[in-house]
Amino acid sequence: MDLQQLTALENIRQAKARYCRFIDLKQWDDFKNLFTPTVHLTFHGVEGELLYQFTDLQSFIDQTATTLSGSQTIHQVHNSEIQLTSETTARAIWSMEDWIIYPKDVKGLFKTLHGFGHYYETLELREGCWLTTTLSLKRTILTIT
Template sequence: MTVESIEQDVRRLVAIEDIRQLKARYFRCVDFRLWDEFADLFTDDLIVDFAESTSSPRGKQEFLASVARHFETGYSVHHGHVPEIDILDETTATAIWPMYDRVESPAGSGYVSHEGWGHYTETYRRCDDGRWRICRSRLSRIERHELPKQETGVTS
């Protein structure tokens, strides 16, 4: 082991932790509706593929508007677990995140309450400010179950 290889390992581990924190902020911002902070988690050329969701926006602005509209009312909880993160080079990384979500939408909102699980497959880019951001995100669901009305604690 050389000093150079140790420094390289440390840079890789720091990048992995930065990406873990990025995804943790993603989940927190959605659940707490922190839209300005949420918007800063993505590159301007973001490409999204959430085919199983209620809408499938492709670009950043369309995605941000869709998420804000969908989660404007009701409650949600999003979890990501045990990611497989690969640092490809100094500015590019990929990850697969097993996920679980539960979304409770109020009656009349036009959205269906559900719980589900699956995987996010993402690509990240380290930007000029040194921060990692999501530049591609695909959600592949394994299951998505509509929640019966009596199971959704949402009244407003």
């Protein structure tokens, strides 16, 4: 692997680290800039069922911001498996864990969510930045209380 490829791998890892930080700090404009405008996102439950799907980036950002409003969150990714498919494209799989604690005054079906799973992504290098073009979260464990 040459220096350009190693740099690409590290830049992809850094982009995913920002994904976690921006969502936890609710920095929605910065979070939005990690995706291509035509991103396709899917979220699956533990049994493989499709829970959410987005083809409109702004709808995804708006729903995520609304859902997490006032909550405390932590998102972590581990064990990156990144394959460079060309000089400007890549595929990645990340083990993930998230924990969401909703405010006590929010009426809802549950107060906490703690989950594990894997992100499956494709990325594209555009204007020097690795951007997510597709993202699919497949849960393996989900605990709600």
